[in-house]
Amino acid sequence: MAVLVEFRAVTYQIGGREILHGIDLCVEEGETVALLGRSGSGKTTLLKMVNRLVEPTGGEVRFEGKPVKDWDPIRLRRRMGYVIQEGGLFPHATVAENVGVVPKLEGWPEERIRARTIELLDAMGLPAPVYGGRRPRQLSGGEKQRVGIARALAADPPLLLLDEPFAALDPVTRFEMQQRFARMQRTFGKTALFVTHDIREALMLGTRIALLKEGRLELVARADEFAQARTPEAMAFLATLGEGTPDESHATR
Numbered sequence: 400m401a402v403l404v405e406f407r408a409v410t411y412q413i414g415g416r417e418i419l420h421g422i423d424l425c426v427e428e429g430e431t432v433a434l435l436g437r438s439g440s441g442k443t444t445l446l447k448m449v450n451r452l453v454e455p456t457g458g459e460v461r462f463e464g465k466p467v468k469d470w471d472p473i474r475l476r477r478r479m480g481y482v483i484q485e486g487g488l489f490p491h492a493t494v495a496e497n498v499g500v501v502p503k504l505e506g507w508p509e510e511r512i513r514a515r516t517i518e519l520l521d522a523m524g525l526p527a528p529v530y531g532g533r534r535p536r537q538l539s540g541g542e543k544q545r546v547g548i549a550r551a552l553a554a555d556p557p558l559l560l561l562d563e564p565f566a567a568l569d570p571v572t573r574f575e576m577q578q579r580f581a582r583m584q585r586t587f588g589k590t591a592l593f594v595t596h597d598i599r600e601a602l603m604l605g606t607r608i609a610l611l612k613e614g615r616l617e618l619v620a621r622a623d624e625f626a627q628a629r630t631p632e633a634m635a636f637l638a639t640l641g642e643g644t645p646d647e648s649h650a651t652r
């Protein structure tokens with residue numbers, strides 16, 4: 400399996416504090432790696448190093464075998480869909496225009512952009528005839544997030560970066576979105592690096608879980624092995640599942 404993203408001894412210092420310490424991690428093609436950790440553990444900072452929104456102060460991040468600092472940032476970012484928590488949609492563009500923005504930049508013909516937009520909005524449960532012409536302000540928070548995911552997938556980039564894309568949703572919608580995402584992952588088989596502080600979500604969607612504790616990777620384990628992990632932070636997260644629930648969360652996969 401080819402390695403798509405590689406963190407090599409990555410550190411990050413800011414304001415006299417080191418907030419990431421010697422991170423080594425590979426993301427292979429076809430994997431969904433869940434980056435799990437408490438608030439402030441460094442998840443967003445680590446994710447943003449992949450698309451060069453943050454530059455490491457030590458070590459190196461590589462994408463497709465080449466250091467990201469040697470990539471043209473625009474070309475680099477077009478090769479990875481990025482979903483931020485708030486959706487990050489263009490407020491004055493319609494839903495369809497938001498989804499089609501990267502294909503348009505890539506010079507796709509109009510007809511192909513239209514077909515792709517319809518396909519993705521459909522996959523996200525937002526039929527284009529109903530939603531395509533709306534503006535982001537005419538959508539609920541959850542609908543905006545789904546448009547954000549459709550946009551990230553539009554030009555079929557080799558990698559998806561997702562930063563707590565479902566965190567703002569009510570539990571029922573969140574669960575539906577997680578299942579939809581899991582189905583899409585089975586259909587499209589994207590490589591994804593996925594930030595979450597929710598262990599259920601990590602177990603449900605991650606093929607592997609990378610657990611960050613105060614800027615250090617405490618553990619990297621396959622999702623099906625994580626429930627047996629005995630490191631302190633893994634146990635702290637597992638304890639939040641309550642009795643018996645680790646197996647139930649596997650059953651939803």
Ligand SMILES: Nc1ncnc2c1ncn2[C@@H]1O[C@H](COP(=O)(O)OP(=O)(O)OP(=O)(O)O)[C@@H](O)[C@H]1O
Pocket residue numbers: 413414418436437438439440441442443444445596
């Ligand atoms: N630009 C910055 N200047 C100073 N400190 C920063 C900066 N960016 C992040 N930090 C600090 O780095 C640490 C990690 O931040 P980061 O946003 O990566 O955490 P996180 O794991 O994504 O947390 P959350 O789950 O709350 O989103 C935090 O202590 C944060 O305060």
Ligand SMILES: [Mg+2]
Pocket residue numbers: 442443444
């Ligand atoms: Mg964050």
